[in-house]
Amino acid sequence: MKPVIALVGRPNVGKSTLFNRLTKSRDAIVADFAGLTRDRHYGDGRLGDREFIVIDTGGFEPDSTTGIVKEMAKQTRQAVAEADAVIFVLDVRTGLAGQDMDIGRYLRQCNKRVFVAVNKAEGMSDSPLLAEFHELGMGEPHPVSAAHGQGIRSLLEAVLDSFDAPAGDDEDDEPAEGAGPDDERAIRLAVAGRPNVGKSTLINTWLGEERLVAFDMPGTTRDAISVDFERNGQKFKLIDTAGLRRKGKVFEAIEKFSVVKTLQAIADANVVLLLIDATQGVTDQDAHIAGYVLDSGRAVVVAINKWDAIDSYQRETIERQILTRLAFLRFAPILKISALKRQGLGPLWKALADAYSSAYRKMTTPVLTRLIQEAVQHQQPQRAGISRPKLRYAHQGGMNPPIVVIHGNALDGVSDVYKRYLEGRIRDHYKLVGTPLKIELRSSKNPFAES
The missing domain is CATH 3.40.50.300 (P-loop containing nucleotide triphosphate hydrolases)
Structure with a gap:
């Protein structure tokens, strides 16, 4: 010991x-x-x-x-x-x-x-x-x-x-x-959100003890605190982060350090749980944090905390706000929970596990190539100038987030709309949820271009 x-x-x-x-x-x-x-x-x-x-x-x-x-x-x-x-x-x-x-x-x-x-x-x-x-x-x-x-x-x-x-x-x-514990198999789960949305309370509820200071005052957590946790044989490293406020609201120098630590924790995580306060609604700052998580390429699950504390009208309002302000996270599961009353935590764990497995899903080259060819047969890309882009084959280029590399000719002419169409086909086949999917297009060089 x-x-x-x-x-x-x-x-x-x-x-x-x-x-x-x-x-x-x-x-x-x-x-x-x-x-x-x-x-x-x-x-x-x-x-x-x-x-x-x-x-x-x-x-x-x-x-x-x-x-x-x-x-x-x-x-x-x-x-x-x-x-x-x-x-x-x-x-x-x-x-x-x-x-x-x-x-x-x-x-x-x-x-x-x-x-x-x-x-x-x-x-x-x-x-x-x-x-x-x-x-x-x-x-x-x-x-x-x-x-x-x-x-x-x-x-x-x-x-x-x-x-x-x-x-x-x-x-x-x-x-x-320090050598540290075996972190290779531990899922790094970062809990992010605005100040005072219940991040520390949620982790304390998971752990069954007051491991983190949870206090009714924004900015209680200043550092990114890591806690080892095991559930159903799966090891987790839970990371409680400092609440992210709007840039213009960050005055103390120490709070700027906290922001840096939070952004580092998000970038180093396998899955990010974005916590939103139901009593405050989906704010512009929630959308900014979600945008950073998306830019970092991390798998993400959205949880609306304090769901039990609002009435039916507020719930309808939040549903509309999610559709408008978090439209770019349409791939992320959205769950309603109460950390204080331990409501909705079972489905939340399942969503986190699904997001993690999706972020590290293995995709074989033959299956990806067949999916791309079937997509082209169903709907060809539009012509770009005198030529039509030709998609030849595809392979996996990375994980967390999954990256699909498509090779072919004249792929510079593939529109963003068509890329989203291809993304949808791949998502449906592999049942990817909670993770962004990046598609990279690589055109073959024309050997006669300079002759």
């Missing part, structure tokens, strides 16, 4: 920077901004032949009783409960604060192995400033610099040596990148 290490501390002491250093990744957003991390963020790391799991947490205020800070504290307590050891991160520049004492008192009550990491201590291994951290009574403080990598190896050795594990022979100064 891999040991689990939780990073705990007050806001802005460098926990996310240390997380990125331990996992050799950039998965956690880092900025000089207090209260940035809110959810539990898991990552894999390695030191020599010893592997471990790291949990990044938000700024911890043990005595908080209201608002988003209370929800963040709940996430941190859960991370500590799951951990085999805790790295208590402090800031040497600001010294020992009263909040640090409160966190230390809480950690002592948890009866966990705690290691004190005094961050931002580059070149200060013998500084007298470290003396005050002995006041915590939690053993020798480890001076580290998460940003520069100083002291990280000795800290990790101290943590891992407390477990029964073989010693590593790796001579690197830093831990190597």
Whole structure:
């Protein structure tokens, strides 16, 4: 079993920077901004032949009783409960604060192995400033610099040596990148949408626990949080993304980072679940997000959340809005759900599975060629100038999205209408749902063109 290490501390002491250093990744957003991390963020790391799991947490205020800070504290307590050891991160520049004492008192009550990491201590291994951290009574403080990598190896050795594990022979100064679980067979499912449409609530409902901070305030999720999940033997990697607002509405620099992480998560996903708030209707921003998903070529399923919270008139309005504003997603299944009341989630899983299988459908060259030839016999392309395009044969050029490459002569004259006609024939035969289909036309060169 891999040991689990939780990073705990007050806001802005460098926990996310240390997380990125331990996992050799950039998965956690880092900025000089207090209260940035809110959810539990898991990552894999390695030191020599010893592997471990790291949990990044938000700024911890043990005595908080209201608002988003209370929800963040709940996430941190859960991370500590799951951990085999805790790295208590402090800031040497600001010294020992009263909040640090409160966190230390809480950690002592948890009866966990705690290691004190005094961050931002580059070149200060013998500084007298470290003396005050002995006041915590939690053993020798480890001076580290998460940003520069100083002291990280000795800290990790101290943590891992407390477990029964073989010693590593790796001579690197830093831990190597974590191997991570077998992601090859795991379906990467990104949940995207505007702020406050219920993305975190839906993932929490799937998991059966409050894994993500779900709060009635737009912009609660700031990072793209990945969670491993298994259903009916199929592994998933659920990715909760930050809500995407209109460009003119994004003011905070940190929110711009969140937008970038969300767009990256969509591009890296196998399937995207576009969540729409039924109480707000289908907005222009929903259409913009859908357009980005389409441009990225990812398979997509549309779910109208909070369907139980609207009346019959609003439902008819949304149906009309879907036909007009999301007409370009006519291949995507549209489902009505309630994440809070667990309604419609069974059909949603089936639609997601169908979209994934469609995105990775294998198409053989003989069958594709026969489909193209039958389509031409049924309806030939229009003439372009003096010649009529001739479609010879077709083969598959890629997956997610499926790409069909058609070879022939004078294919520059094939109209977009005819390409949509061919797309429809291919979709009907292979029963493709939830995935875009790209058709590429390649004309043979005329050997006599230059003679």
